[in-house]
Amino acid sequence: MTFTIDVAFIIKSIIILVIFGITLLVAMYSTYGERKVAAFMQDRIGPNRAGPFGLLQPLADAVKMFFKEDFIPAQSSKWLFILGPCLSMLTALMTSAVIPFGDSIKYEAAPGKIWDVPVQAIDVNIGILYVFGVVSLGVYGIMVGGWASNNKFSLLGAIRAASQNISYEISMGLAIIAILMMTGSLSIRHIVEQQHGGNWNIFYQPLGFIIFITCAFAECNRTPFDLPECETELIGGYHTEYSSMKLGFYLFAEYINMFVSSAMISSLYFGGYNYPGMDWVQAQLIGSLGEIAGHNVATLIGFLVFFGKSLFFVFFYMWVRWTLPRFRYDQLMNLGWKGLIPLAIVNIILTGGAILFLKPLVMSFLK
Numbered sequence: 182m183t184f185t186i187d188v189a190f191i192i193k194s195i196i197i198l199v200i201f202g203i204t205l206l207v208a209m210y211s212t213y214g215e216r217k218v219a220a221f222m223q224d225r226i227g228p229n230r231a232g233p234f235g236l237l238q239p240l241a242d243a244v245k246m247f248f249k250e251d252f253i254p255a256q257s258s259k260w261l262f263i264l265g266p267c268l269s270m271l272t273a274l275m276t277s278a279v280i281p282f283g284d285s286i287k288y289e290a291a292p293g294k295i296w297d298v299p300v301q302a303i304d305v306n307i308g309i310l311y312v313f314g315v316v317s318l319g320v321y322g323i324m325v326g327g328w329a330s331n332n333k334f335s336l337l338g339a340i341r342a343a344s345q346n347i348s349y350e351i352s353m354g355l356a357i358i359a360i361l362m363m364t365g366s367l368s369i370r371h372i373v374e375q376q377h378g379g380n381w382n383i384f385y386q387p388l389g390f391i392i393f394i395t396c397a398f399a400e401c402n403r404t405p406f407d408l409p410e411c412e413t414e415l416i417g418g419y420h421t422e423y424s425s426m427k428l429g430f431y432l433f434a435e436y437i438n439m440f441v442s443s444a445m446i447s448s449l450y451f452g453g454y455n456y457p458g459m460d461w462v463q464a465q466l467i468g469s470l471g472e473i474a475g476h477n478v479a480t481l482i483g484f485l486v487f488f489g490k491s492l493f494f495v496f497f498y499m500w501v502r503w504t505l506p507r508f509r510y511d512q513l514m515n516l517g518w519k520g521l522i523p524l525a526i527v528n529i530i531l532t533g534g535a536i537l538f539l540k541p542l543v544m545s546f547l548k
Contacts, residue, residue: 188296192286197302203488204277207495208436209239215499222503243429251425258329265326266423266430272319273437279308280444281370283454283484287473295473300454300480301370308369309357312445313350316400319438320346326431327419338418341408341510345399348517349406353396355525356389359532360449369445373453378460383450388528390450392521394494397442399517402435404502408510443494444487451490454483 213228213235220227228235253262283300305311320343327339360382364372376382383390399406420431447453462482467475508516 188288192288192298196286196298196300200277200282200302201274204274204437204440207440207488207492208433209243211436211439211495211499212242212432213239214495215502218496218499219503222500246426246429249425251427254331254422256331257422258331261325261329262422263427265322265329266420266427266434267322268325269319269322269434270430270437272315272322273434273441275315276312276438276441277444278302279305279311279369280441280448281373281453282444282487284480285476286480287476289473299370300484304368304370306366306368306371309361309367309372312369313354313357317346317350319434322431322434323419326423330419330422332422335419335421338421342402342419345402345406345408345513345517348514349396349399349521352392352517352521352525353400355522355529356386356392356396357449359386359389359525359528362529362532362536369448373448373455376452377455379452379455379457381450381452381455386450386528386532388524388531390446392525392528393449394446395516395521397446398498398501399513401438401442401498403439403498405505405508406513407507408513439498440491440495443491443498446494447487447490453490454480454487456483456486459483 216238217227217235219225228238231237231241253259279301281299281301281304285297285299287295287297289295323342324339327335327337327342330336360372361367363382363385364375366372366375372382398404402408420428423431459479463476463479466478469475470478
C-alpha cells in the first residue's frame with residue numbers, strides 16, 4: 182500500500198509541475214505571439230533578431246527585466262508596494278489548479294489493480310466557486326499596488342480596475358449560472374465530462390458564451406476594456422511607478438490570466454479535452470497498444486486538443502486587441518450594467534424555461 186501511495190503522489194506531483202511549467206511557458210510566449218500578431222495585423226515583421234524567428238525574444242525580455250533598476254518611490258508604502266505585484270502573480274497562478282487539462286493517467290499499482298490519476302492539479306467539487314474566489318482576489322493586487330504607489334494616476338487606474346472587475350464579475354457569474362442549471366454540478370471536470378460525445382455547451386448556451394467571453398476580456402484588462410492601464414489618460418495606469426521584475430510580475434500575470442480564462446472557456450463551452458471521434462480513437466489505441474498505454478496515449482491526444490482550443494482563444498484575445506478601439510469609461514460601465522447583466526438574467530430565464538418545458542417534450546418524443 183505504501184508503494185501505491187508513493188507512486189500516486191509522484192505522478193500527481195509531476196502533473197502539477199507540468200501544468201505549472203506549461204502555464205508559465207504559454208504566458209511567456211504569449212508576449213512573443215502578441216507582437217507577431219500585431220505585426221501581422223499592421224503589415225510588419227515583428228521580433229526577428231533574438232534567436233531563429235525571434236523565438237528567444239521572451240528570454241531577452243526576462244533578462245532585461247531582471248537587470249533593470251529596481252526602485253521604490255520615497256513616499257510609497259514600501260511593503261504594500263512590494264505585496265501588490267506578488268498578489269497579482271499568486272492569484273493568477275492559483276487559478277489553473279482546478280482546470281482539467283486531460284482525462285487521466287493509468288498505471289498498474291499491483292498485479293491486476295489499475296489506478297487512474299486525473300490530469301488536474303486538484304479535483305474539487307466546487308471548482309467554479311474556487312475560480313471565482315481566486316479571480317475576485319486578483320483585483321487586490323492591482324488595488325494595493327495602485328494605492329501604495331502614492332501616485333494619483335496609479336490610484337485612478339486601481340479604482341478603475343476594481344469597479345470594472347466588480348461590474349463584469351456579476352455578469353460572468355450570471356452566465357455561469359445557466360451552465361450550472363444544465364449540468365447540476367460545480368465541478369469543472371464534471372462539466373467537461375458531460376460534454377463528451379459532441380454535446381458541447383456552446384450549442385446550448387451561445388448567448389451565455391458571448392457574455393462570458395466579453396466579461397473575460399474585461400477581467401483580464403484586455404482591449405477594448407484596458408481602461409485600468411489606459412496610456413493616453415493614466416500614463417501607465419496602476420503600475421506607473423513600477424519597474425524591473427515588479428512590473429514584470431504585473432505584465433506576466435495579465436498573460437497568465439489570459440491563458441487561464443481561455444482554458445476556462447474551452448472547458449465550460451467547448452468540451453475541454455473532448456473532441457469528435459474521441460471514443461473511436463481511444464478504442465483503436467487500446468486495441469493496438471494495450472489498455473494502459475492506449476489510454477495514456479489517448480489522454481495525451483486530449484491534452485493536446487485542449488491546448489489547441491485554449492491557444493486559439495489566446496490568439497482571439499490578441500486579434501481583438503489589434504482590431505477594436507478602446508471603449509470610453511462610461512461606455513464600459515454602461516455595457517456591463519445596462520447590457521450584459523440584463524442579457525445574462527434573460528439567458529438564465531430562457532435556460533430555466535428550456536429545462537422545465539422543452540426538455541420533457543424532447544425526452545417524450547425520443548421515447
